[in-house]
Amino acid sequence: MANAPVLAPAKVNLFLHVGPVDTDGYHPLASLVAFADVGDRISVVPSERLSLTVTGPFAKGLSGEGDNLVMRAVRSLAEAAAL
Incomplete structure (x- = not known):
């Protein structure tokens, strides 16, 4: 199997709102993100x-x-x- 590097783009959080805990014990989230043209290169090999x-x-x-x-x-x- 050949090594095939892929780009994992960087994510920029433009907005993040964390709401109060709900009945399931989780916080609802509202966010706006943008992905950059830069990031990490990831390769997987056997x-x-x-x-x-x-x-x-x-x-x-x-x-x-x-x-x-x-x-x-x-x-x-x-x-x-x-x-």
């Missing part, structure tokens, strides 16, 4: 083990694997799919 490599000028300040939001999402997806 592997025996789940890993994440962060590159770029700000990579040093970012978490690679531990509590990274991308890794948390992938782990949740794998768990839900029983992988």
Whole structure:
């Protein structure tokens, strides 16, 4: 399988209103967002083990694997799919 990088565009929140807690215990949200022409490039390649490599000028300040939001999402997806 070839590595096919895709752009994950940056999102700018122009407006966000969080309402009071409803009867289900959730806050209703109203927001307006815009997507930029810049963002992160994400690539997925087959592997025996789940890993994440962060590159770029700000990579040093970012978490690679531990509590990274991308890794948390992938782990949740794998768990839900029983992988």
